[in-house]
Amino acid sequence: MVDAMKTQRWLRAVVGSLALAAIFFQATAVVVGEGQAVLVTRFGRPLRAATKPGLHWKLPWPIDSALLIDMRRRVYETGQTEMLTRDKKNIIARTFVVWRVGDPLAFTQAIGVQGGAEAKLDGLLTNAAIGTLGGHDLSALVSTNPSDLQVDQIESELLASTAPVAMRNYGVALEQIRLERIALPEENVTAVFDQMRAERRQFAAKYQAEGEQAASKIRSDAELEAARITAKGAEETARIRGESAAQVAKTYADAHRINPELYRFTRSMDSLDKLVTGNTSLILRTDSEPFSLLQSKDQK
Amino acid sequence: MRRQGRPSEIGRLAAPVARLIDWAWQRVHWWVITMAVLYCLSGITVVKSDEVAVILRWGRLVGATPALQEHGPGLLFAFPRPVDQVVRVQVKHVWEVPVTTLAGVVTQEQVPDEDEESVTSSNENTLDPLTQGYALTGDENVVQVYMVARYRVRDAAEWALFGPTAKDVLRVEVTAAMVRSLGEMGVDQVLSDGRKTLIATAARRAQAGLDAAHSGLELSSLELTSLAPPQILASDFDAVQSAFIEAQTEQNDAQASAESSIPQAQAQADAAVQTAQADAASALATAKGDADAFLALNREYVASPLVVRERLYRDAIEKAIDTAGKVRWVPPPVGGNYHGFRISIAPRVGSGSDEKQ
Numbered sequence: 001m002v003d004a005m006k007t008q009r010w011l012r013a014v015v016g017s018l019a020l021a022a023i024f025f026q027a028t029a030v031v032v033g034e035g036q037a038v039l040v041t042r043f044g045r046p047l048r049a050a051t052k053p054g055l056h057w058k059l060p061w062p063i064d065s066a067l068l069i070d071m072r073r074r075v076y077e078t079g080q081t082e083m084l085t086r087d088k089k090n091i092i093a094r095t096f097v098v099w100r101v102g103d104p105l106a107f108t109q110a111i112g113v114q115g116g117a118e119a120k121l122d123g124l125l126t127n128a129a130i131g132t133l134g135g136h137d138l139s140a141l142v143s144t145n146p147s148d149l150q151v152d153q154i155e156s157e158l159l160a161s162t163a164p165v166a167m168r169n170y171g172v173a174l175e176q177i178r179l180e181r182i183a184l185p186e187e188n189v190t191a192v193f194d195q196m197r198a199e200r201r202q203f204a205a206k207y208q209a210e211g212e213q214a215a216s217k218i219r220s221d222a223e224l225e226a227a228r229i230t231a232k233g234a235e236e237t238a239r240i241r242g243e244s245a246a247q248v249a250k251t252y253a254d255a256h257r258i259n260p261e262l263y264r265f266t267r268s269m270d271s272l273d274k275l276v277t278g279n280t281s282l283i284l285r286t287d288s289e290p291f292s293l294l295q296s297k298d299q300k
Numbered sequence: 301m302r303r304q305g306r307p308s309e310i311g312r313l314a315a316p317v318a319r320l321i322d323w324a325w326q327r328v329h330w331w332v333i334t335m336a337v338l339y340c341l342s343g344i345t346v347v348k349s350d351e352v353a354v355i356l357r358w359g360r361l362v363g364a365t366p367a368l369q370e371h372g373p374g375l376l377f378a379f380p381r382p383v384d385q386v387v388r389v390q391v392k393h394v395w396e397v398p399v400t401t402l403a404g405v406v407t408q409e410q411v412p413d414e415d416e417e418s419v420t421s422s423n424e425n426t427l428d429p430l431t432q433g434y435a436l437t438g439d440e441n442v443v444q445v446y447m448v449a450r451y452r453v454r455d456a457a458e459w460a461l462f463g464p465t466a467k468d469v470l471r472v473e474v475t476a477a478m479v480r481s482l483g484e485m486g487v488d489q490v491l492s493d494g495r496k497t498l499i500a501t502a503a504r505r506a507q508a509g510l511d512a513a514h515s516g517l518e519l520s521s522l523e524l525t526s527l528a529p530p531q532i533l534a535s536d537f538d539a540v541q542s543a544f545i546e547a548q549t550e551q552n553d554a555q556a557s558a559e560s561s562i563p564q565a566q567a568q569a570d571a572a573v574q575t576a577q578a579d580a581a582s583a584l585a586t587a588k589g590d591a592d593a594f595l596a597l598n599r600e601y602v603a604s605p606l607v608v609r610e611r612l613y614r615d616a617i618e619k620a621i622d623t624a625g626k627v628r629w630v631p632p633p634v635g636g637n638y639h640g641f642r643i644s645i646a647p648r649v650g651s652g653s654d655e656k657q
Contacts, residue, residue: 149483
């Protein structure tokens with residue numbers, strides 16, 4: 001009986017103190033996670049900000065209360081704004097910024113709800129962009145010449161001119177500013193299109209002319225080569241024919257030289273053979289061979 | 301631990317609570333014990349095969365480096381809340397996000413509300429920068445790009461606890477990287493052999509941006525589903541392409557005809573030379589034959605000139621008489637002259653005639 005009473009008392013004490021501890025912990029402990037901050041306010045007045053993750057303490061409600069602030073990085077894109085470059089060209093630019101709450105106390109005081117931060121950043125960034133881009137030519141943004149491009153410099157200038165202001169005024173830390181878009185006003189695009197068209201036509205004409213030139217060079221080179229080959233062939237042919245004629249003439253001459261008289265006679269006979277054709281009328285004297293033989297026979 | 305000093309007042313106040321606890325304990329003590337045990341075990345987490353988990357102890361990240369922070373798949377023993385909080389992150393999965401900020405039409409959510417300007421561009425020959433995406437190349441030409449970015453989580457803790465929203469940061473970083481990379485290349489380079497360089501440069505810049513934004517993301521690939529000048533200029537760009545192809549074709553045709561005409565000429569020249577050689581050989585053979593025949597005849601002639609001469613003469617005359625169309629016989633002249641005798645020499649009858657006395 002005494003044991004049971006003791007156990008019961010012990011149990012009561014344990015359960016009771018656990019419950020009390022839980023209530024006390026709930027009221028006074030603040031667990032600050034990674035990527036978070038907690039702003040402790042006393043009677044509504046900001047007291048301190050707990051930015052380091054871990055276990056922090058406060059007085060129980062209603063004296064102190066804890067406001068959880070998201071410290072993660074966020075991305076904000078500004079609107080597209082028309083601005084003028086140093087060489088008086090209208091462009092439309094848009095930047096984006098990676099930001100986070102840098103000073104929870106200042107942030108809560110300046111902005112309160114987080115939605116308001118972006119409207120303030122938009123103004124700050126747009127003004128900075130107008131100022132910075134006004135100090136550079138368009139070729140600093142787009143150019144095929146690498147030495148003209150100054151995008152890194154422009155982005156660092158933008159960050160340098162806005163980050164201290166954002167931190168001081170709004171408790172916002174700007175970590176990265178980039179040019180997200182570089183475009184042209186609608187009315188300038190037409191001119192760019194016309195220029196692009198003209199450039200394309202020029203290219204097409206150039207390719208055509210180059211093609212024709214190359215083709216005609218190939219053709220004329222080939223013709224020249226063919227003519228050279230033909231001429232060489234003709235030369236060779238003529239040489240062969242000449243040599244042959246000389247050889248033939250020598251052969252005949254060697255033979256005929258032995259008996260020129262016989263040669264003359266055979267040549268006369270050959271000529272006679274060649275001259276007399278089917279259309280020839282031959283007139284012979286009756287005293288020439290072979291008629292003379294007949295005559296002489298009759299007379300004898 | 302109990303004080304003996306003033307038990308009566310506290311005891312009196314706590315008596316109903318104590319009775320309630322006693323009453324409840326007697327009925328539900330097994331439940332309470334079970335719940336207490338379950339609470340103690342609630343810190344044990346199952347990490348799936350494509351996940352890693354990080355532990356926040358009293359809100360603070362456990363481990364100094366990503367390797368120590370991240371716990372791989374399997375059972376993870378942690379304390380129950382509020383001591384430990386386990387954050388699980390899918391790291392092996394590759395996500396895909398289309399980036400249309402520089403493509404033909406930008407989605408409505410990305411169009412800022414510009415109140416005074418109505419964004420109705422009826423003019424076809426232009427682009428409204430607010431509603432239609434495009435980028436400028438280094439030589440101030442307009443191109444439109446449709447991109448698909450694939451990414452995965454590289455640093456689970458950074459992504460889950462510090463980084464900005466993955467889709468937002470990817471869209472802006474990839475867009476900025478592409479705008480900048482296009483802005484330093486010429487349009488012809490971009491549209492032809494420079495495409496790979498463009499993608500590589502843009503991906504490298506985007507990754508640098510993602511790292512600088514502490515996003516904990518890795519851009520595993522950047523793909524250009526389309527990269528082209530605006531539709532309205534497509535025909536002009538195509539014309540250049542076809543002019544280029546035509547020029548190539550023309551050159552190829554010329555090359556082909558050149559390749560056939562030179563061998564043709566060579567063949568003709570060779571044939572002419574061969575004919576000449578054959579002719580020469582045959583002429584020489586004929587000449588030699590004739591010469592031999594003449595020498596043979598000569599041998600006979602030397603032996604008996606009159607007989608040979610007579611025979612040759614008669615052969616020739618007989619052949620001539622045989623061949624000739626007409627043969628006339630005339631008496632020998634009287635005293636060496638013909639009188640009143642006319643010879644007509646004419647190849648054909650009826651044409652003009654010569655007369656000879």
